[in-house]
Amino acid sequence: MIDGTRLVILGRQGAGKGTQCVRLSRHYVIPHISTGDMLRSAVKEGTEFGLKAKAIMDGGDLVSDDIMGGVVRERLDRDDTRGRGYILDGFPRTVGQAEILHEITVDDPLNLVIDLVVPTEVVLERLAARRVCTDCGANYSIDAPPKYGWVCDNCGGEVVQRADDTPEAIQKRLDLYERETAPLIAWYEERKLLAEVDGLGAADEVTNRMVAAIDARR
Numbered sequence: 303m304i305d306g307t308r309l310v311i312l313g314r315q316g317a318g319k320g321t322q323c324v325r326l327s328r329h330y331v332i333p334h335i336s337t338g339d340m341l342r343s344a345v346k347e348g349t350e351f352g353l354k355a356k357a358i359m360d361g362g363d364l365v366s367d368d369i370m371g372g373v374v375r376e377r378l379d380r381d382d383t384r385g386r387g388y389i390l391d392g393f394p395r396t397v398g399q400a401e402i403l404h405e406i407t408v409d410d411p412l413n414l415v416i417d418l419v420v421p422t423e424v425v426l427e428r429l430a431a432r433r434v435c436t437d438c439g440a441n442y443s444i445d446a447p448p449k450y451g452w453v454c455d456n457c458g459g460e461v462v463q464r465a466d467d468t469p470e471a472i473q474k475r476l477d478l479y480e481r482e483t484a485p486l487i488a489w490y491e492e493r494k495l496l497a498e499v500d501g502l503g504a505a506d507e508v509t510n511r512m513v514a515a516i517d518a519r520r
């Protein structure tokens with residue numbers, strides 16, 4: 303990667319994508335752009351867009367490609383993504399979104415797309431145990447809770463189970479992932495941009511594997 307580290311991280315819900323993206327963002331000193339976090343903050347702010355997004359997210363559905371494309375285009379237009387690069391987490395999620403991203407990035411194309419691979423049983427367990435900070439989005443679980451009660455170690459925010467982590471919404475999101483997002487793996491493989499990384503094991507080990515895959519592309 304000569305100038306900048308422009309990454310997309312794919313992986314099913316519960317693969318540990320969010321946690322790993324935060325770590326990579328520190329390692330490479332590039333912004334972590336999570337479309338899920340962006341949507342959740344719009345929901346918190348109570349904007350009209352946020353209210354619409356909330357209904358879609360709580361049902362486990364996807365926001366339309368057009369709207370998400372607009373959101374990401376605007377975000378990638380900001381200065382902090384130029385030069386050093388960025389990590390996209392949660393986008394693209396459909397082939398339509400990958401095509402939009404391709405257009406947005408014609409001048410500064412992606413360097414690598416990582417698929418973080420974790421078996422289904424593990425994904426289901428992790429999702430049921432997952433808890434998140436309502437303020438900063440930090441991830442916890444019933445096995446790895448914050449130090450003091452359900453109060454975020456980073457920011458003091460409240461740590462809760464996400465509204466879309468109900469069994470029904472989880473099943474729907476996993477089905478949607480298979481149908482809409484899994485085809486991106488072949489799409490990026492054809493374009494010689496894909497690396498698969500094993501998402502099992504300690505968080506540090508997984509980060510090291512991802513860094514190795516990224517640095518191998520330099």
Ligand code: ADP
Pocket residue numbers: 314315316337338339341358359360362363364365366370391392393394395399466475
């Ligand atoms: P998860 O990976 O657990 O599904 P995210 O935090 O990435 O969670 O996203 C939460 C919800 O936000 C999704 O279920 C979907 O409704 C919406 N969302 C996030 N990113 C996108 C996207 N790129 N396209 C459409 N909807 C999205």
Ligand code: ZN
Pocket residue numbers: 435436437438439440454455456457458459
């Ligand atoms: Zn927090």
